[in-house]
Amino acid sequence: MASAASIAASIASKTKTKKKHFVAQKVKLFRASDPLLSVVMWGVNHSINELSHVQIPIMLMPDDFKAYSKIKVDNHLFNKENMPSHFKFKEYCPLVFRNLRERFGIDDQDFLNSLTRSAPLNSEAQGRSGARFHTSYDKRYVIKTISSEDVAEMHNILKKYHQFIVECHGNTLLPQFLGMYRLTVDGDETYMIVTRNVFSHRLSVYKKYDLKGSTVAREASDKEKQPPQPEDVPPRPKSGNVQQRLQTLRIATRFYCAMKHAKELPTYKDNDFINDGQKIHIDGENKKMFLEKLRKDVEFLAQLKLMDYSLLVGIHDVERAEQEEVESEDNEAEEEGESDGGGIGTPPDSPSNTLDSNKPLSPGEFDPTIDVYAIKSNETAPRKEVYFMAVIDILQHYDAKKKAAHAAKTVKHGAGAEISTVNPEQYSKRFYDFITTILS
Amino acid sequence: MSSNCTSAAPVSASKTKTKKKHFIGQKVKLFRASEPILSVLMWGVNHTVNELSNVPVPVMLMPDDFKAYSKIKVDNHLFNKENLPSRFKFKEYCPMVFRNLRERFCIDDQDYQNSLTRSAPLNSDSQGRFGNRFLSSYDHRFVIKTVSSEDIAEMHNILKKYHQFIVECHGNTLLPQFLGMYRLTVDGVETYMVVTRNVFSHRLTVHRKYDLKGSTVSREASDKEKAKELPTFKDNDFLNEGHKLQIGDDNKKYFLEKLKRDVEVSVETFCLTDSVVLCLLSEALSCFLCVRVCQFLATLKIMDYSLLVGIHDVERAEQEEMDVDAVGEEEEYENDGMGGGVLTGSFGTPPDSPGNPLNCGGFFGPGEFDPSVDVYAIKSHDSAVKKEVYFMAIIDILTHYDAKKKAAHAAKTVKHGAGAEISTVNPEQYSKRFYEFMSNILS
Numbered sequence: 001m002a003s004a005a006s007i008a009a010s011i012a013s014k015t016k017t018k019k020k021h022f023v024a025q026k027v028k029l030f031r032a033s034d035p036l037l038s039v040v041m042w043g044v045n046h047s048i049n050e051l052s053h054v055q056i057p058i059m060l061m062p063d064d065f066k067a068y069s070k071i072k073v074d075n076h077l078f079n080k081e082n083m084p085s086h087f088k089f090k091e092y093c094p095l096v097f098r099n100l101r102e103r104f105g106i107d108d109q110d111f112l113n114s115l116t117r118s119a120p121l122n123s124e125a126q127g128r129s130g131a132r133f134h135t136s137y138d139k140r141y142v143i144k145t146i147s148s149e150d151v152a153e154m155h156n157i158l159k160k161y162h163q164f165i166v167e168c169h170g171n172t173l174l175p176q177f178l179g180m181y182r183l184t185v186d187g188d189e190t191y192m193i194v195t196r197n198v199f200s201h202r203l204s205v206y207k208k209y210d211l212k213g214s215t216v217a218r219e220a221s222d223k224e225k226q227p228p229q230p231e232d233v234p235p236r237p238k239s240g241n242v243q244q245r246l247q248t249l250r251i252a253t254r255f256y257c258a259m260k261h262a263k264e265l266p267t268y269k270d271n272d273f274i275n276d277g278q279k280i281h282i283d284g285e286n287k288k289m290f291l292e293k294l295r296k297d298v299e300f301l302a303q304l305k306l307m308d309y310s311l312l313v314g315i316h317d318v319e320r321a322e323q324e325e326v327e328s329e330d331n332e333a334e335e336e337g338e339s340d341g342g343g344i345g346t347p348p349d350s351p352s353n354t355l356d357s358n359k360p361l362s363p364g365e366f367d368p369t370i371d372v373y374a375i376k377s378n379e380t381a382p383r384k385e386v387y388f389m390a391v392i393d394i395l396q397h398y399d400a401k402k403k404a405a406h407a408a409k410t411v412k413h414g415a416g417a418e419i420s421t422v423n424p425e426q427y428s429k430r431f432y433d434f435i436t437t438i439l440s
Numbered sequence: 441m442s443s444n445c446t447s448a449a450p451v452s453a454s455k456t457k458t459k460k461k462h463f464i465g466q467k468v469k470l471f472r473a474s475e476p477i478l479s480v481l482m483w484g485v486n487h488t489v490n491e492l493s494n495v496p497v498p499v500m501l502m503p504d505d506f507k508a509y510s511k512i513k514v515d516n517h518l519f520n521k522e523n524l525p526s527r528f529k530f531k532e533y534c535p536m537v538f539r540n541l542r543e544r545f546c547i548d549d550q551d552y553q554n555s556l557t558r559s560a561p562l563n564s565d566s567q568g569r570f571g572n573r574f575l576s577s578y579d580h581r582f583v584i585k586t587v588s589s590e591d592i593a594e595m596h597n598i599l600k601k602y603h604q605f606i607v608e609c610h611g612n613t614l615l616p617q618f619l620g621m622y623r624l625t626v627d628g629v630e631t632y633m634v635v636t637r638n639v640f641s642h643r644l645t646v647h648r649k650y651d652l653k654g655s656t657v658s659r660e661a662s663d664k665e666k667a668k669e670l671p672t673f674k675d676n677d678f679l680n681e682g683h684k685l686q687i688g689d690d691n692k693k694y695f696l697e698k699l700k701r702d703v704e705v706s707v708e709t710f711c712l713t714d715s716v717v718l719c720l721l722s723e724a725l726s727c728f729l730c731v732r733v734c735q736f737l738a739t740l741k742i743m744d745y746s747l748l749v750g751i752h753d754v755e756r757a758e759q760e761e762m763d764v765d766a767v768g769e770e771e772e773y774e775n776d777g778m779g780g781g782v783l784t785g786s787f788g789t790p791p792d793s794p795g796n797p798l799n800c801g802g803f804f805g806p807g808e809f810d811p812s813v814d815v816y817a818i819k820s821h822d823s824a825v826k827k828e829v830y831f832m833a834i835i836d837i838l839t840h841y842d843a844k845k846k847a848a849h850a851a852k853t854v855k856h857g858a859g860a861e862i863s864t865v866n867p868e869q870y871s872k873r874f875y876e877f878m879s880n881i882l883s
Contacts, residue, residue: 028494049490053469053483054520067518077508078535079495094519 032119035084036190037134039183040143041116043089044194046071047179048112051098064095065159088184092151096162097179103170104196105369106178114140115194124265139201140370141178146191146395153395154180154193157304164300173290173311173373173390174297198312198390200371202361204321205314205388209268209278212310213427213434218270225252225266246276273313273438280313280389280439281381287439290375290389294435297391302428308396311435314388318364398424473560476525477631478575480624481584482557484530485635487512488620489553492539505536506600529625533592537603538620544611545637546812547619555581556635580642581813582619587632587838594838595621595634598740605736614816614833615736639748639833641814643804645757646670646750646831650678653746654870654877678881685749685830685882688821737837743870744839747878750831754807841867 030041050069057064070090075083091097101111118137132145154177165172176196183190199205212218249272268276282290294311301309361367364386366374377385422430471482488510498505511531516524532538542552559578573586595618606613617637624631640646650673653659659675737745804810807829809817820828865873 027496029496030494045494050520053471053486055468055470055522063518068516069519070515070517072513072515074511074513075509076511077504078510079491 028116029082030116030119031082035087035185036183037119038083039087039089039185040120040134040181040192042083042087043071043091043181043183044115044179045112046089047091047094047181048108051094051108054095056098057095060096060099060162062159065093065155065162067095068092069094084185088182090182090184092155092180092182093158096158097177100162100165100176101178103165104176104178105170106196111141111178114138115143124267135197139199140197142195142197144193144195146193148189148191149400150193150395151180151182151191153397153400156397157306157395160300160304168293168296171293172297173293174300175390175392175394176372196372198373198392199314199388200316200366200374200386203316203364203366203371203374203386204324205265206317206320207268207278207315208265209270209273209313210310210392211270211273211313211434211438212308213431214270220266220268220272224268225249242275242277249276270434278438280387281377281385282375282387282439283378286375286378290439291436294391294432298428298432301391301394302424305398305424306394306396307398307422307424307427308401309391309394309431311431312388312390312392316364316386316388318384318386322363469557470523471557471560472523476528477624477626478560479524480528480530480626481622481633482560483524483528484512484532484622484624485556485620486553487530488532488535488622489549492535492549495536497539498536501537501540501603503600506534506596506603508536509533510535525626529623531623531625533596533621533623534599537599538618541603541606541617542619544606545617545619546611547637552582552619555579556584576638580640581638582635583638584633584635587634589630589632590843591634591838592621592623592632594840594843597840598742598838601736601740616833616835616837617815637815639816639835640750640831641752641809641817641829644752644807644809644814644817644829645760647753647756648751649673650675650749651746651835652678652749652877652881653744654874675877683881685832686820686824686828687818687830687882737834738867738871741841741867742837742839743841743865743867744844745834745837745874747874748831748833748835752807752829752831754827754829758806 028041028045030038030045032038032041047069068090070088072088073083073086075085098108101108114136120134120136120143121139123133123135123142134143135141136143161174161177164174170176177193178196179194181192181194183192272278301307364376364384366386368374371388373388373390375387375389377383377387469482469486471479471486473479473482491510509531511529513529514524514527516526520526539549542549555577561575561577561584564574564576564583572588575584575586576582577584602615602618605615611617618634619637620635622633622635624633647670649670652675655675659677661671661673661677665671737743807819807827809829811817814831816831816833818830818832820826820830
């Protein structure tokens with residue numbers, strides 16, 4: 001943590017060049033808009049510090065997969081400004097996740113800094129709807145609120161997951177699980193899991209797809225595509241000419257991005273992908289490596305009888321991003337300087353990680369050790385793009401799903417009604433085949 | 441003092457050693473100790489100082505700060521079992537107040553934390569009243585005393601006035617320097633602890649120790665006590681030896697004049713001054729403060745305190761060090777904590793504990809000390825019979841007259857029936873007697 005003494009980052013942000021962000025905060029106040037976020041920050045800070053007093057074992061023991069650390073804080077007339085007076089923080093399998101972080105090339109100190117120097121930001125959903133998302137302020141990590149069933153499932157697969165990560169040396173498209181916690185604030189329990197962000201911490205994604213390889217109901221809903229303000233809605237693309245729809249969608253997205261600086265990013269699905277005529281233009285070598293990883297990952301998932309996962313695809317358009325940056329600089333000259341830094345640049349009032357900008361990166365460039373899922377488009381691609389692709393939402397177990405569906409169907413159709421869900425094997429095959437076809 | 445954020449993460453911070461005040465010797469603090477309660481103490485102090493580094497230092501303390509506490513309960517399962525118990529609780533009383541006090545006593549929070557956490561605190565065979573347990577930090581800078589819940593209550597009662605007093609005298613006092621107050625719960629058992637600055641030196645050995653009250657009844661070290669390595673002698677022992685604390689005629693004369701004035705002034709204002717303690721210091725200014733100290737103790741109706749006196753014999757220490765060098769490094773060094781190890785001599789630190797960087801500051805000659813660290817040290821005057829260094833301060837200030845009287849009354853009533861006369865002195869009488877005794881032992 002080499003850090004020069006510095007003044008507040010708000011001053012640094014006025015110069016909108018690719019600058020080095022110095023460590024501005026000496027005191028971590030865990031200030032956030034929501035007590036839950038303060039507790040996450042405090043908790044991660046505490047957990048990493050605790051781990052720094054525990055010797056790193058040579059190898060993990062079976063007990064480590066059942067372990068947890070729990071802490072309960074009760075303050076009275078102390079530290080009330082940013083923290084709630086009463087809260088609990090539980091970390092599941094601390095040694096396992098520390099080991100996983102190491103295997104994914106993430107230093108505990110960097111992890112700590114990303115999650116604690118400034119409050120995590122609300123983020124739109126990346127996967128299954130309803131789950132609440134945050135990203136770390138520097139956009140390297142995603143914090144997803146999950147259910148207690150998800151936590152149970154994680155425990156079930158953790159040993160095998162860890163073993164898989166050991167064998168593939170951390171080189172996988174599966175979610176990189178980095179920490180799992182339970183927070184209790186005001187008597188309410190919230191479960192959270194931290195994963196590496198699939199998308200870039202720097203390069204903006206203007207289009208996002210959630211692909212399963214299924215054909216039923218795989219279209220972004222109107223609600224997904226439309227923004228909250230009705231007056232801003234462009235005409236909804238009518239069925240018909242694919243090109244027309246594609247163009248309308250492109251205009252719509254660009255319009256939204258221009259208006260809201262890329263905050264709203266609808267999640268499109270399989271049918272949209274096909275109808276848009278979207279292609280992923282990557283060269284042969286990249287395609288081969290990608291599919292090889294995917295094959296192994298999907299095999300692993302099928303073995304564990306997991307299904308309903310998706311491939312999350314994000315597309316960064318290099319030219320568009322350059323254009324947006326020019327526009328937002330113009331806007332900043334007029335406005336109060338509110339930029340959420342959708343593209344390059346970081347939120348003005350949050351100091352960024354010092355590892356961020358060691359050297360300036362040109363448009364469309366990325367550091368593959370940070371943006372691990374990034375793949376450049378090949379030379380023959382119509383537009384210069386960067387693709388981010390990884391598997392998400394892997395915690396749905398076939399048995400649990402079947403049981404639930406069975407119960408639902410029994411209620412609806414009576415006992416003995418046939419369940420029409422595919423099994424994990426079929427799911428994985430269909431998934432893999434679909435993804436293979438979308439890569440040109 | 442707020443710390444920089446590298447303090448919370450010794451593991452990788454040690455890889456990039458820029459912008460750091462201290463050279464961190466230990467990369468990983470394991471809180472390893474011979475007993476779970478010591479591990480919990482280390483963990484607790486580490487945690488609370490880190491927590492405070494995330495709380496901005498306020499411009500001034502508020503009334504609520506004197507009623508505040510922080511509580512933390514840890515429940516681990518199959519995790520971190522090597523050095524810590526799986527379940528324990530740690531409570532810190534009035535964290536902001538003690539942080540402020542540490543600052544006023546010129547103790548940096550990082551140093552405080554390091555002293556108490558880098559290596560386990562050591563048991564001291566000194567015993568306070570009623571068998572209270574004593575520990576010293578591994579570097580002998582701080583003393584950790586196990587106290588009762590009544591003591592905690594009394595501390596809370598006096599804390600505001602104590603703090604005010606410290607503000608007014610700029611930390612320049614012979615009263616105990618209270619630096620932290622905690623409650624530890626291990627295996628369901630609660631232990632209360634108060635951390636104070638060590639009266640004795642962290643370096644210079646104390647060869648002789650006295651606990652003086654100015655009383656004459658039962659003030660003699662028992663045989664059992666005398667058998668110890670560093671027995672605590674008392675008033676009668678001191679008198680029987682014909683011992684004197686030789687700080688110089690001029691100082692003493694000056695002191696007595698001041699004292700007389702202070703006593704008269706105090707009688708007029710109905711606050712008995714007890715300038716004895718500060719008379720032992722050579723600074724004239726201290727005498728002025730002395731009035732206030734005594735006002736402080738007497739006004740608060742505190743009594744039964746002692747003057748703790750430690751004597752470092754310079755020649756003897758030099759001799760001991762030569763013996764140690766002759767013997768070599770393979771020997772096991774044993775420290776009793778309070779007085780500094782007899783065998784470590786003047787300059788050594790226990791071999792297996794990383795030295796505090798402040799130790800390696802300057803090179804000190806025999807009988808020399810850093811007054812900012814050994815704040816209670818006074819050299820003997822030049823024409824003294826023996827070259828000595830004295831360490832003197834007041835200890836045990838948590839007995840309140842009313843509480844004591846009530847207890848004694850109850851005891852006497854049980855023994856002699858209601859209406860029996862209580863023969864305990866009151867705080868003013870106590871302080872007067874205390875003072876008179878102390879003034880006689882100086883020369």
